[in-house]
Amino acid sequence: MKVAVEGCCHGALDAIYKQIRTLENKNNYKVDLLLICGDFQAIRNHRDLQCMAVPQKYRQLGDFHKYYTGESTAPVLTIVIGGNHEASNYFWELYHGGWLAPNIYFLGHAGCVQVNGLRIAGASGIFKDNHFHLGHHERMPYDNGSMRSIYHIREYNIRRLSLLSQPDIFLSHDWPQSIERYGDVQGLLRRKPFFRHDINTGNLGSPPLMGLLQTLRPNWWFSAHLHVRFEATVQHGRADQVLEEQSIPPAVPTNPDEIAILDDESDGTPIPPPEGPLPHGVPPEQTPDVPQNPDEIILDDEEQNVAPPPRPETPPSKTTFVALDKCLPRRDFLEIVDIPISSDASPPATPKGNARPILTYDPEWLAITRAFHPYFSDTRHQATYPDEATARARVSEEITWVEENIVSQVPEDNKSPLSVEERQTFVRTAPGPGSEGSAKFHQPPWYTNPQTVAFCDMLGIENKINPPPGAGN
Known part of the structure; x- marks a missing residue:
């Protein structure tokens, strides 16, 4: 499959x-498939703005509203x-x-689906320690705080994702913490020298995402956020990869490419000097007051306590990590990869002879949900x-419940009982x-989305997201 x-x-x-289209x-x-990080x-x-x-x-x-209203169609x-x-x-x-x-x-906000049998999992948002352990308390209309905290990833979703068996692909916006150690750090810093301070302090990326990478061991992990292409390889089932000592170029003040939202990046509290050894291959920072990279979130000592959950021993494997840039001319924002899939998972051909990818729910993720x-x-607690x-x-x-109540069903149209299109219809x-x-210039009302209603009804769970008026909330 070309992804x-x-x-x-x-x-x-x-x-x-x-x-x-140009590349095709x-x-x-x-x-066959486009993934956006x-x-x-x-x-x-x-x-909505x-x-x-x-x-x-x-x-x-932007362009999305044209696809939403039907003026344009995603090809x-x-x-x-x-x-x-x-x-x-x-x-x-x-x-x-x-x-x-x-x-x-x-x-x-977190999920796992299959496309022609290819398992694709992912986590939305970025990491912020202040909100990681909270519930989803945000309500419309959003104030300045909740407009930001709503996209900060929660422990609830990290724990759910950690229960998955190995996916083929994992998508995140944040980079996993210290993933740069497994690639060309010098090359990264030549292009983005303002990452130097975060790398020196071990603060580049998300600690819980690195925990997930080590736990799930997907074949591919794709990220964005830092507006640069970067590739790394994490070898699993062996001692930590030993990287050569690398000299680090001096830092520059700011990231010229990023949208700076100051109250999202810092709470105004000083950052204590890092404790313990720094990541291998990165010399100590000589000037701890280097300006922060406005593209990245600030971490504190508590974040280092986010440890990956225990996992059974598995044979050695590797995860190929690729981060990509934002969509601008002469930027590395798009990558085409060939990923093999089982012939048993291939969809039937359309009348024109072209196989149309089939999106299905992942049974294991339904069980975890x-x-x-x-x-x-839905509160702070x-x-x-x-x-x-x-x-x-x-x-x-x-x-067992999913197998008995969803997988074993036989639709009249002979389509998969796990077909997303059969259960959720765009409205x-x-x-x-x-x-x-x-x-x-006012925030919109909140809406009950029929797709969320249908998903919750399928699983027999309460819709705590946007229940219809009079439904108990």
Whole structure:
């Protein structure tokens, strides 16, 4: 399967699809699937813009609304995750995943699906220690704080993802913490010298994502966020890779490419000097007051306590990590990779002879969703989680439920009972642009999304995301 992977979208869907067409015509192949690693900006109208945490000058409609209203059609099945510059109100509507527009699927705040049997898992948002252990307490209309905290990843979702068996692909917006140790650090710093301080202090990337990488060991891991192409290889099942000592060029003051949102990047508290040894191959920082990279979040000592959950021993394997840039001319924002799939998972050919990729739910993820639903919190307080053994036992029980109540069903049309299209159908919940009137610069109302209702009904769980009026909330 030919899979196109894109870094930060920033609403530039037309340019991304155009680049795919250019590559297809130049190389005489057909791209089967597009994956987008965040900052997608699913903005339906001007009111959605008021829910996006960026300075006013960056609040632009972009291209997505054309695909939402049907003016344009996505030419390839597209799966996206969220970043830190999103219209978070629409992503919240589809917390469990769903169609943002025809042929464009949001993986959810966390999720796992299959395309022709290829398992694709992912996590939306970025890491911020202040909010990691909280519940999903944000409510519309968002204030300045909740407009940012809503896209900060929660422990709830990291724990759910850690229960998956090995996926083929994992998508994240953040980089896993210290992933640069497994690639060309010198080359990275030649292009992005303002990363120096974060690398020296071990603060480049997300600690829980590195825990997931070490636990899940996917074949591929794709990220964005830092607006640079970077490749690394993590070898599993062997001693830590020993990297050569590398001299680090001097830092420069700021990242010229990034959208700076100061109150998202710092709480105003001084950063203590790092304790313990620095990552191998990186010399100590001589000037600890180097300006922060505005593209990255600040971590503190507590974040180092986020340890990966225990996992059974598995044979040696490797994860190929690729981070990509944002969609701009002469940037490395798109990568085409060939990923083999089982012939048993290939979809039937269409009348024209072209195989159309089939998106299906992942049974294991459905079981995890059911097993962990009792721990979902819609307040700041997060209930205590079960221990690892108990959690896995509950997932095993729920796998039986999924097998009996979903997988074993035989649809009349002979399609897979796990087909996403059979369970969730795209429905416009908000109007397109041009209908906002005098409310153009006000946040929109919240909507009950029928796709979330359908997903919860399928699993027999309560819709805690956006229940219809009078449904108990």
